Amino acid sequence: MELSFTRRVVEILNRIPEGQVTSYGIVAGMAGNPRAARQVVRVLHSSSKKYNLPWHRVISSRGYIAIKDPAGFEEQKALLAAEGVFADEEGKVKIEGFWIGYDD
DNA sequence: CAGCTGACTTGGG
DNA sequence: GCCCAAGCCAGCT
Structure with a gap:
Protein backbone atom coordinates (compact mmCIF):
# COMPACT_ATOMS: atom_id res chain seq x y z
CA MET A 1 0.00 0.00 0.00
CA ARG A 15 17.56 3.36 8.01
CA ILE A 16 20.41 5.83 7.73
CA PRO A 17 23.48 4.04 9.15
CA GLU A 18 25.56 5.62 11.89
CA GLY A 19 28.50 7.65 10.71
CA GLN A 20 26.71 8.33 7.46
CA VAL A 21 24.98 11.45 6.24
CA THR A 22 22.66 12.19 3.36
CA SER A 23 20.92 15.23 1.97
CA TYR A 24 17.30 16.32 2.12
CA GLY A 25 17.02 15.98 -1.62
CA ILE A 26 18.39 12.43 -1.60
CA VAL A 27 15.97 11.38 1.13
CA ALA A 28 13.17 12.98 -0.81
CA GLY A 29 14.28 11.07 -3.87
CA MET A 30 14.29 7.78 -2.01
CA ALA A 31 10.86 8.59 -0.71
CA GLY A 32 9.68 8.97 -4.26
CA ASN A 33 9.99 12.65 -5.11
CA LEU A 44 11.98 16.43 10.74
CA HIS A 45 10.15 19.28 12.43
CA SER A 46 6.99 17.36 13.08
CA SER A 47 8.20 13.81 13.69
CA SER A 48 11.89 13.83 14.64
CA LYS A 49 11.29 13.42 18.34
CA LYS A 50 8.09 11.53 17.99
CA TYR A 51 9.71 8.78 15.94
CA ASN A 52 13.19 9.13 17.41
CA LEU A 53 14.66 9.97 14.02
CA PRO A 54 18.40 10.54 13.35
CA TRP A 55 17.67 14.00 12.00
CA PRO A 70 22.12 28.15 16.45
CA ALA A 71 21.23 25.77 19.27
CA GLY A 72 20.05 23.08 16.91
CA PHE A 73 23.05 23.74 14.71
CA GLU A 74 25.45 23.05 17.56
CA GLU A 75 23.44 20.07 18.65
CA GLN A 76 23.68 18.50 15.25
CA LYS A 77 27.41 19.03 15.14
CA ALA A 78 27.74 17.32 18.50
CA LEU A 79 25.57 14.38 17.53
CA LEU A 80 27.51 13.87 14.32
CA ALA A 81 30.85 14.16 16.10
CA ALA A 82 29.66 11.40 18.43
CA GLU A 83 29.38 9.18 15.37
CA GLY A 84 32.72 10.16 13.93
CA VAL A 85 31.42 12.75 11.49
CA PHE A 86 32.99 16.13 12.05
CA ALA A 87 32.03 19.60 10.89
CA ASP A 88 33.76 22.95 11.24
CA GLU A 89 32.32 26.22 12.57
CA GLU A 90 30.79 26.99 9.19
CA GLY A 91 28.85 23.77 9.48
CA LYS A 92 30.72 22.19 6.61
CA VAL A 93 30.67 18.44 7.19
CA LYS A 94 33.86 16.59 6.40
CA ILE A 95 32.72 13.46 4.64
CA GLU A 96 33.55 11.70 1.42
CA GLY A 97 30.10 11.21 0.04
CA PHE A 98 26.43 10.92 0.88
CA TRP A 99 24.63 7.79 1.92
CA ILE A 100 22.46 6.66 -0.93
CA GLY A 101 20.56 3.84 0.60
CA TYR A 102 22.68 0.79 -0.08
CA ASP A 103 23.94 -0.61 3.17
CA ASP A 104 20.66 -1.80 4.43
C1' DC B 1 -11.02 25.87 -0.21
C1' DA B 2 -6.86 29.16 -0.93
C1' DG B 3 -2.65 30.57 0.84
C1' DC B 4 1.47 30.09 3.68
C1' DT B 5 5.49 27.69 5.17
C1' DG B 6 10.17 25.68 5.31
C1' DA B 7 16.72 22.60 8.73
C1' DC B 8 16.04 22.62 0.33
C1' DT B 9 17.91 22.41 -4.79
C1' DT B 10 19.44 23.91 -9.00
C1' DG B 11 20.81 27.06 -12.51
C1' DG B 12 22.97 31.24 -14.11
C1' DG B 13 26.33 35.13 -13.67
C1' DG C 1 33.86 28.03 -6.40
C1' DC C 2 30.68 31.78 -4.39
C1' DC C 3 26.26 34.56 -4.41
C1' DC C 4 21.50 35.47 -5.95
C1' DA C 5 16.83 34.37 -7.76
C1' DA C 6 13.31 31.28 -8.89
C1' DG C 7 11.19 26.74 -8.47
C1' DC C 8 8.93 22.86 -6.01
C1' DC C 9 6.17 19.75 -2.77
C1' DA C 10 3.10 18.12 0.92
C1' DG C 11 1.10 19.23 5.16
C1' DC C 12 -1.17 23.05 8.01
C1' DT C 13 -3.95 27.11 9.23
Missing part, protein backbone atom coordinates in the same frame (compact mmCIF):
# COMPACT_ATOMS: atom_id res chain seq x y z
CA GLU A 2 1.06 3.56 -0.54
CA LEU A 3 2.13 5.34 2.56
CA SER A 4 2.15 9.09 2.50
CA PHE A 5 5.34 10.73 1.38
CA THR A 6 5.96 11.93 4.90
CA ARG A 7 5.54 8.48 6.33
CA ARG A 8 8.05 7.03 3.88
CA VAL A 9 10.55 9.70 4.75
CA VAL A 10 10.30 8.59 8.35
CA GLU A 11 11.04 5.00 7.35
CA ILE A 12 14.07 6.06 5.35
CA LEU A 13 15.47 8.25 8.06
CA ASN A 14 15.37 5.32 10.42
CA PRO A 34 13.41 14.28 -5.62
CA ARG A 35 11.81 17.71 -5.63
CA ALA A 36 10.20 17.39 -2.23
CA ALA A 37 13.30 18.14 -0.20
CA ARG A 38 11.40 20.88 1.60
CA GLN A 39 8.82 18.38 2.62
CA VAL A 40 11.54 16.33 4.28
CA VAL A 41 12.27 19.33 6.41
CA ARG A 42 8.71 19.40 7.59
CA VAL A 43 8.94 15.76 8.63
CA HIS A 56 21.27 14.98 12.56
CA ARG A 57 22.36 12.68 9.73
CA VAL A 58 20.57 14.84 7.21
CA ILE A 59 22.38 17.86 5.81
CA SER A 60 22.13 20.09 2.75
CA SER A 61 23.32 18.87 -0.64
CA ARG A 62 26.28 21.27 -0.36
CA GLY A 63 27.55 19.28 2.59
CA TYR A 64 26.63 21.94 5.11
CA ILE A 65 24.46 21.79 8.20
CA ALA A 66 21.32 23.64 7.20
CA ILE A 67 19.75 24.48 10.55
CA LYS A 68 18.97 28.14 11.19
CA ASP A 69 18.60 27.89 14.93
